Amino acid sequence: MGWIGDSLESIRSIHIRQVLTQAVSLGMIVTSALIIWKGLMCVTGSESPVVVVLSGSMEPGFKRGDILFLHMSKEPIRAGEIVVFNIDGREIPIVHRVIKVHERQDTGEVDVLTKGDNNFGDDRLLYAHGQLWLQQHHIMGRAVGFLPYVGWVTIIMTEKPIIKLRIWQFIRTCKVDDISFLKM
Known part of the structure; x- marks a missing residue:
């Protein structure tokens, strides 16, 4: 039973690390978007650039x-x-x-x-x-x-909430590490 318990613990620790990695990556993406938005606000002088x-x-x-x-x-x-x-x-x-x-x-x-x-x-x-x-x-x-x-994405997500839900579900299931176009 010892090696089974050790294996399960190893799987849990990998899962926790993946979740933490995805959470940190998502946080960095959101933070970057907010920084860009605030920068545009400062440059344009508009509350909504x-x-x-x-x-x-x-x-x-x-x-x-x-x-x-x-x-x-x-x-x-x-x-x-x-x-x-x-x-x-x-x-x-x-x-x-x-x-x-x-x-x-x-x-x-x-x-x-x-x-x-x-x-x-x-x-x-x-x-x-x-x-x-x-x-x-x-x-x-x-x-x-x-x-x-280009704004049709926003309009569709606002008028069709099910599409917004599907996009969020897709994003949630994607692993940040699996997106090959981000790797250099």
């Missing part, structure tokens, strides 16, 4: 599933620029074009009015009740570049 276009309101320029890269510069916003903004009380950012800029005479602050390129009217119906303009604190950034179709 990358966003996915979630609707067809900006077609034909941007289609649903395109990824936009944002930058928040100190330059004043001008009509014609594409901005991403948050509305009070809503979590999902909106990508639309600035159609009108209004400078307040008393404070010098700039307010903007937006509209989706594929929409008939301006966005005042989207804004919070009684709000006619977006202020600077609503703006998350200006679109400075895009990648077409």
Whole structure:
């Protein structure tokens, strides 16, 4: 019985080491992603340097599933620029074009009015009740570049939770050591 007990203990220790190795590897991947994200936030000046276009309101320029890269510069916003903004009380950012800029005479602050390129009217119906303009604190950034179709992964995982579950199950069953393309 001694050698069987020793064998079982050896198998358990190998299993524990593999689990710990995978946990540390996953932790390093997550930490690296967070560091990259925070670095992008610092470089771009935007709280969300990358966003996915979630609707067809900006077609034909941007289609649903395109990824936009944002930058928040100190330059004043001008009509014609594409901005991403948050509305009070809503979590999902909106990508639309600035159609009108209004400078307040008393404070010098700039307010903007937006509209989706594929929409008939301006966005005042989207804004919070009684709000006619977006202020600077609503703006998350200006679109400075895009990648077409890459954001579909995010859209599919959000709209089809079963796919997200299957991806997590796949990741969980993969062994980090078995991914040959990571080995050099």
